[in-house]
Amino acid sequence: MSPARSPSAPPAPRGVSAGPPVAGGRSWRRPRPTPSARLSAGLVLVWALLALAACVPTAHDSGFQEATTTNRDFTPRYVAVGNQPITLACADLDGDGRLDLVTANSVGNSITVVLDPGGTAPSTREIAAGTQPSQVVLGNFAGGTKTLALGGLDLGKPTCQTRSGTGAADIAVLNAGDNTVSVYLADGLGGWNAPTTYALDGAATQLQAVRLKPTDPVDALLLSLAVDSQKAVGGSDSMLALVNDGSGSFTLLRSPAGTAPGRFVTGDWNGDGKLDVAVLNPGSAAATVLLGDGAGAFTPASAPNPPGIGTAPFDIVTGDFDSDGKPDDLAVSNDSGPSVSILLGQGDGTFALAPGSPFEVGVNPRRLFRAAPGSANLVVAHDQQKFVSLLTGGGTTGQYAATELGTGTDPFAAAAGRFAGSNSDDLAVVESQQRLVSIFANNGSGGYSRSVIGFASAVQFPMTGDFNGDGKDDLVLVQPNEDRLVLLLNLH
Numbered sequence: 016m017s018p019a020r021s022p023s024a025p026p027a028p029r030g031v032s033a034g035p036p037v038a039g040g041r042s043w044r045r046p047r048p049t050p051s052a053r054l055s056a057g058l059v060l061v062w063a064l065l066a067l068a069a070c071v072p073t074a075h076d077s078g079f080q081e082a083t084t085t086n087r088d089f090t091p092r093y094v095a096v097g098n099q100p101i102t103l104a105c106a107d108l109d110g111d112g113r114l115d116l117v118t119a120n121s122v123g124n125s126i127t128v129v130l131d132p133g134g135t136a137p138s139t140r141e142i143a144a145g146t147q148p149s150q151v152v153l154g155n156f157a158g159g160t161k162t163l164a165l166g167g168l169d170l171g172k173p174t175c176q177t178r179s180g181t182g183a184a185d186i187a188v189l190n191a192g193d194n195t196v197s198v199y200l201a202d203g204l205g206g207w208n209a210p211t212t213y214a215l216d217g218a219a220t221q222l223q224a225v226r227l228k229p230t231d232p233v234d235a236l237l238l239s240l241a242v243d244s245q246k247a248v249g250g251s252d253s254m255l256a257l258v259n260d261g262s263g264s265f266t267l268l269r270s271p272a273g274t275a276p277g278r279f280v281t282g283d284w285n286g287d288g289k290l291d292v293a294v295l296n297p298g299s300a301a302a303t304v305l306l307g308d309g310a311g312a313f314t315p316a317s318a319p320n321p322p323g324i325g326t327a328p329f330d331i332v333t334g335d336f337d338s339d340g341k342p343d344d345l346a347v348s349n350d351s352g353p354s355v356s357i358l359l360g361q362g363d364g365t366f367a368l369a370p371g372s373p374f375e376v377g378v379n380p381r382r383l384f385r386a387a388p389g390s391a392n393l394v395v396a397h398d399q400q401k402f403v404s405l406l407t408g409g410g411t412t413g414q415y416a417a418t419e420l421g422t423g424t425d426p427f428a429a430a431a432g433r434f435a436g437s438n439s440d441d442l443a444v445v446e447s448q449q450r451l452v453s454i455f456a457n458n459g460s461g462g463y464s465r466s467v468i469g470f471a472s473a474v475q476f477p478m479t480g481d482f483n484g485d486g487k488d489d490l491v492l493v494q495p496n497e498d499r500l501v502l503l504l505n506l507h
C-alpha cells in the first residue's frame with residue numbers, strides 16, 4: 016500500500032551541501048548550513064509542528080513514517096521473506112531479463128529467493144540453509160552461460176548490475192552459526208538442488224565468488240578464515256579457496272594470510288592475469304597482499320604488508336585511485352587518525368602510500384563505498400556519528416580531500432544511483448538509529464541536497480538496481496525485524 020501524500024508536505028528537502036573539496040587533503044570540516052538551508056530546516060520544523068497538531072495520519076500498516084519523510088519520489092513495496100533477513104544478493108536468477116533477489120534469513124536459518132520483486136506479481140521461495148546464514152553470493156558454479164553478477168554490499172558492490180546469459184544462477188551461502196558453506200546448484204527446472212555443505216574449521220568474515228583466472232569457465236569461492244575460539248574448533252588463520260572442479264564440486268585449499276584475516280578484496284596486483292587478494296588483519300594493524308597461482312593457492316607478495324595501515328583497519332576497497340587506468344589500488348579505513356589510507360599498486364604486487372596519505376576523516380570511520388559506480392570518489396560511513404565523509408580525489412597523485420555530509424544518527428551503509436532525475440550519481444545512506452534512508456541528490460558540481468524517507472522499523476543493506484525495468488534506479492533494503500524486503504521504486 017502506498018502512503019497517502021500529505022498536502023502540507025514540505026516543498027523542499029533540507030539542504031546539506033558538500034561544498035567544494037577542502038584544499039590540502041589532511042583537513043576536514045563540516046560545511047556550515049547556508050541561509051537557504053537554515054530556512055529550509057525552519058520550514059521543515061514548522062511543517063513538522065503543523066503536522067503534529069493536525070494529526071497527519073501515519074501509514075503504520077505500511078511501515079512508513081510519514082512524519083519523517085521529506086522525499087516523495089519513492090513508492091515502497093514490501094515483500095515478505097524468512098525470519099530476520101540480514102543481507103541481500105541480486106542477479107537475474109531465472110534468466111528472464113529482470114532482476115531477482117536472495118535474502119539470508121539469520122533466525123529463520125534459510126534463504127528466500129524473490130523472483131521479479133519489481134514486477135506486478137513477485138514470487139518467493141524459502142529454502143533451508145545452515146545455522147545463522149550471514150552472507151549469500153550468486154555465481155556460475157556448474158557451467159553454461161548464466162545471468163549473473165552481481166550486487167552485494169559485502170562485495171563492496173551495492174549496485175545490482177547483470178552480465179548477460181541465459182541460465183539460472185547458482186547460490187552459495189555462508190552460515191556463520193555452524194561455520195559452513197552451502198552450495199545450491201540450479202537444477203535447470205527453475206529451482207535448485209539440495210545443497211552440498213562444506214565444513215570450515217574457523218569463522219569466515221567474507222565469502223566471495225571469483226574467477227581464479229580469466230579463462231576459467233566457472234566460479235570458485237574464496238573465504239577469509241580466522242580461528243573460532245568460541246567454538247573451539249581449532250583451525251588456522253587463512254585464505255581458503257574452494258576450488259571448483261568445473262561441475263560445482265569443490266576442494267578446499269588453504270593459504271596463510273596473516274593473523275585473523277578479515278575483509279578482503281581481489282584484483283590482479285602483479286599483472287599476470289591471475290587473481291590476487293589483499294586482506295585486512297584488523298588485530299595486527301596490517302593488511303596482507305597475496306599473489307594467486309590461478310589454481311587457488313596464494314603466496315605472500317615480496318612486500319606483503321603495505322605501508323600506512325593504521326590500528327584497527329576496518330574496511331578495504333579496490334579501484335583506480337591514481338587515474339592510471341589500472342584498478343589495482345587500495346583504500347583502507349583506519350580507526351587511528353582516524354583516517355583512510357590510499358595505497359597505489361606498483362604493478363609488481365607491491366603498494367606505495369599515496370602522497371599525503373593517510374587522509375584524515377572524522378571519528379569512527381567504518382565501511383567504505385563508492386560515490387558512483389566506477390568512481391574514484393569514496394564515501395565513508397562513521398559509526399555512531401551523524402555524518403558520512405565524502406572523499407574526493409583520485410587524480411594522478413592519488414590525493415584526496417574529505418568533506419562531511421550531515422545525516423541522521425549512525426549512518427552505516429551507502430549506495431550510489433541516479434535517484435533524483437539528473438545525469439549525476441546521487442547517494443542513498445541508511446541510518447540505523449533513526450530508521451532513515453537519506454537521499455543525497457547530486458547538483459552536478461559536487462554539492463548534495465538531502466531528503467529523507469522514514470520507516471517505523473529499522474532498514475538495512477541498501478542496494479541499487481532497476482527492479483521494475485523502467486530505466487530509473489530503484490533501491491532495495493531489508494527490514495530484519497519485519498521479516499521483509501523493502502523495495503523503493505523510483506518515481507522521479
Ligand SMILES: [Ca+2]
Nearest residue numbers: 107109111113
Ligand atoms: Ca529474473
Ligand SMILES: [Ca+2]
Nearest residue numbers: 283285289291
Ligand atoms: Ca596476479
Ligand SMILES: [Ca+2]
Nearest residue numbers: 335337339341
Ligand atoms: Ca591505478
Ligand SMILES: [Ca+2]
Nearest residue numbers: 481483485487
Ligand atoms: Ca526502476
